Amino acid sequence: MSLLDVQGLTIRYGSDTVVDGVDLYIDRGESVGLVGESGSGKSQSALAILGLLPRQAEVSGSILFDEQQLLGASEQELDTFRARRIGMVFQDPMQALNPYLRIGAQLRQILLSHGRADKAAVDASVLEMLAKVGLPDPERQYRAYPHELSGGMRQRVMLASALIVEPDLLIADEPTTALDVTVQAQILDLLEDIRDDTALLLITHDLGIVAGHCEHMIVLDKGHLVEQGQTTTLFAAPAHPHTRTLLDAAPRVDRGDVPTSATGSTILSVSGASVEYRDLTAVRDVSFAVREGETVAVVGESGSGKSSVVRAMLGLVPLSAGRVVYAGESLEGPVERRLKSQRRDLQLVFQDPVSALNPQMRVRSIVAEPLLVHESSMTAAARLERVTAILEKVGLSERFLERFPHQLSGGQAQRVAIARALILEPKVLVCDEAVAALDGSVRRQVLELLRAVQADTGLSIIFISHDLAVVRSISHRVLVMYLGKLVEAADSGTLFTSPRHPYTQALLDSVPVPDPVVVAKRAPLRGEVPSPVNPPPGCVFHPRCPKAEAKCNSTAPDLRDVAGSSVACHFPN
Amino acid sequence: MLRYTLLRILGAIPTLLLVIALAFLMVHAAPGGPFSSERVLPEHVEKEIERRYHLDEPLPKQFLRYVSGLLQGDLGPSYSYRDYDVDELIADTFPVSLKLGALAMALALLLGVSAGTVAALRQGAWLDKFVMGFSMTGISIPVFVVAPVLVLFLAVKLQWLPAGWTSEVGLKRLFLPVVTLALPQIAYIARLTRASMIDVLNRDFIRTARAQGLGTATVVRVHALKPAMLPVLSYMGPAIAAVLTGSVVVEEVFGIPGLGQQFVRGASNRDYTLVLGIVVSYATLIISLNLIVDILYGVIDPRVRYR
Numbered sequence: 084m085s086l087l088d089v090q091g092l093t094i095r096y097g098s099d100t101v102v103d104g105v106d107l108y109i110d111r112g113e114s115v116g117l118v119g120e121s122g123s124g125k126s127q128s129a130l131a132i133l134g135l136l137p138r139q140a141e142v143s144g145s146i147l148f149d150e151q152q153l154l155g156a157s158e159q160e161l162d163t164f165r166a167r168r169i170g171m172v173f174q175d176p177m178q179a180l181n182p183y184l185r186i187g188a189q190l191r192q193i194l195l196s197h198g199r200a201d202k203a204a205v206d207a208s209v210l211e212m213l214a215k216v217g218l219p220d221p222e223r224q225y226r227a228y229p230h231e232l233s234g235g236m237r238q239r240v241m242l243a244s245a246l247i248v249e250p251d252l253l254i255a256d257e258p259t260t261a262l263d264v265t266v267q268a269q270i271l272d273l274l275e276d277i278r279d280d281t282a283l284l285l286i287t288h289d290l291g292i293v294a295g296h297c298e299h300m301i302v303l304d305k306g307h308l309v310e311q312g313q314t315t316t317l318f319a320a321p322a323h324p325h326t327r328t329l330l331d332a333a334p335r336v337d338r339g340d341v342p343t344s345a346t347g348s349t350i351l352s353v354s355g356a357s358v359e360y361r362d363l364t365a366v367r368d369v370s371f372a373v374r375e376g377e378t379v380a381v382v383g384e385s386g387s388g389k390s391s392v393v394r395a396m397l398g399l400v401p402l403s404a405g406r407v408v409y410a411g412e413s414l415e416g417p418v419e420r421r422l423k424s425q426r427r428d429l430q431l432v433f434q435d436p437v438s439a440l441n442p443q444m445r446v447r448s449i450v451a452e453p454l455l456v457h458e459s460s461m462t463a464a465a466r467l468e469r470v471t472a473i474l475e476k477v478g479l480s481e482r483f484l485e486r487f488p489h490q491l492s493g494g495q496a497q498r499v500a501i502a503r504a505l506i507l508e509p510k511v512l513v514c515d516e517a518v519a520a521l522d523g524s525v526r527r528q529v530l531e532l533l534r535a536v537q538a539d540t541g542l543s544i545i546f547i548s549h550d551l552a553v554v555r556s557i558s559h560r561v562l563v564m565y566l567g568k569l570v571e572a573a574d575s576g577t578l579f580t581s582p583r584h585p586y587t588q589a590l591l592d593s594v595p596v597p598d599p600v601v602v603a604k605r606a607p608l609r610g611e612v613p614s615p616v617n618p619p620p621g622c623v624f625h626p627r628c629p630k631a632e633a634k635c636n637s638t639a640p641d642l643r644d645v646a647g648s649s650v651a652c653h654f655p656n
Numbered sequence: 657m658l659r660y661t662l663l664r665i666l667g668a669i670p671t672l673l674l675v676i677a678l679a680f681l682m683v684h685a686a687p688g689g690p691f692s693s694e695r696v697l698p699e700h701v702e703k704e705i706e707r708r709y710h711l712d713e714p715l716p717k718q719f720l721r722y723v724s725g726l727l728q729g730d731l732g733p734s735y736s737y738r739d740y741d742v743d744e745l746i747a748d749t750f751p752v753s754l755k756l757g758a759l760a761m762a763l764a765l766l767l768g769v770s771a772g773t774v775a776a777l778r779q780g781a782w783l784d785k786f787v788m789g790f791s792m793t794g795i796s797i798p799v800f801v802v803a804p805v806l807v808l809f810l811a812v813k814l815q816w817l818p819a820g821w822t823s824e825v826g827l828k829r830l831f832l833p834v835v836t837l838a839l840p841q842i843a844y845i846a847r848l849t850r851a852s853m854i855d856v857l858n859r860d861f862i863r864t865a866r867a868q869g870l871g872t873a874t875v876v877r878v879h880a881l882k883p884a885m886l887p888v889l890s891y892m893g894p895a896i897a898a899v900l901t902g903s904v905v906v907e908e909v910f911g912i913p914g915l916g917q918q919f920v921r922g923a924s925n926r927d928y929t930l931v932l933g934i935v936v937s938y939a940t941l942i943i944s945l946n947l948i949v950d951i952l953y954g955v956i957d958p959r960v961r962y963r
Contacts, residue, residue, distance in 0.1 A: 165869030178860035196870045
């Protein structure tokens, strides 16, 4: 008998069926990955198990846990399963932990409510659990509020809260999606180390995580179960076309072709750029150049300054030092004071397409708006012609002209944003995490689109991303930033095969590889990115660096050339 | 937290000064004076009185004299109660008003928050609809209508309670005035609590708490109540102001010898200093209570302290 036996699970909201007849089994101690794109119903299914769906949801089918029916059980009955038998970890620990309560109080209450400790012993149990999930100085975290902890620490607390009553099943819903990649690796390791014989239902969109951490996997698509089985089998021989699409769309950081280096002449260069906000230096002395027809990726975790340096280049935030040269002319001051011609040549696409488009404007007006500013003499008919042409180029037919942003899917909205940026035929396109919010297959299409436009027009692209696997297939050059500093710059061919900086190496090792044959690496780095308000002395990476020596604590390394790469490290590989 | 508190206190001082200045100017702009009456006084007597009360001085000088008096806790002499100082008159009548106001606020919070929370938990059910319907009524009907109606039924018809202020000390004579004052506040706080509780109950961290199997009562008490109280806390400032102004009417209706009644009499007697003194005391009270609310906000929401 399975520990969890879900049959024919169907979830409806009015006439919308979001989960349709899903079956799911988990044995004791087993780890199962529940995979799917957004809207596949994976989170809804997980929430249904613990009866946590909003009350408008109509749920039918059967959910047997240890031979007891959970579907239709009262809140009181469910409370005897929640935490005690089934623990749950949610995606974003900032939202999922109560910001008004100290960490200790939140964990205490769980033990007290389930009668697992009396008032005298409860503190000791909580402290023990905090230590077990690897929080340094548990006494201090006990008194801390969630906002005082880093993202990784908060997720450790979340994990502690789910496991403190020692459940038989742990449900983790996208537990690492909100975290930096080096921290994600730590949390996945911790999950693995700490769960012992607790069964795991891991919900994720990332096939790399499933490959490394789940024995079984279940693939959902639009509320339907399309395939399930042994992870190794499914990866080796996917039977369903949707599984194949997912696997094909999963970017791999460890292999695959990289674009050969671009040979055009330099069109844009940034030298000695620094950006300071009120009490922190976001970017320190960063220089780089972009060639015609080249894609340059700027990669880094939170606080790396990757967005700041590019925004300063565009004149969206002030540079505190350094200069930007475009086509032989110096770009000065904020964007409003730059020449119209300079502004039209540099365009920008943002991360979240839906909030980057004005919800009150139709697609035709959104895409035409740049023309009103830069080609004011154009007739309405000519404008419409241009809009239709550019929409066609990004793969959207005329029927999208009259739509509003909320009537678009994420991928369509991002195409509209790209069309708006491209309509002025810019020379340089900046994509700030432009594919981070998109599902795998849509992301792939958008990347294809960018590549095609580049081949067609010789556009230069600056591609800001936290994800090295995505960057690999599209960029000619990669710049790796850490805490405001450029730590390594190299052609993709060089960087992905022989990374020189220990941080680049660690970033590459942290990315989960969607292949169960490749053994998941242990988290290569300890700790998290320090606050940019108070950066470490010497080499900013030294507190986390496996190679750090005394010299690194005191002297910041300069960028120097090592076999074709520029590396800022005293001890490059 | 200390920095936050000090900044708030410093921020309150200009507000208070502005209120004093405005009140001072308005009282002096009103036509007529405390000593004008039908009987025309000989000119030299009038001059003498004006000189004694410094009314012959230029306005800025009078204002400075008033403010420097305030700093020493001196609200000046009353113009109509010849042998009394304004501070004495306020000290005599304030305790009754304070008792009335404090009881009304306590009642409003207790009933308002409970009713609002229950309504939020039973969203859409008959209990929710009842609470919301009742509170809509409570907000719509003004104090000067509620008071006579309550008196008519509970005091005159049923004779359960006294209709006015009796000499008998105790809750009985306070009941009707307190309920009258509290009613619109109960209604408003119930609505406010319901809306903010529904909002909080839909937050992710409440889903987490439910997933932890704490039970609805604990989820509400431990996790939801504190954040749901933030909008109610913000409303405390205006609520206290509303109760204070409401007490002016209620004290008149029930014949309670409180500050509100004193204020009405001061105004009809053209007792400048008394009116001014009461306005300044009210303002100080309201500003200080708002200050306390601000500081409590920092206590409840730890993230505010750092802003």
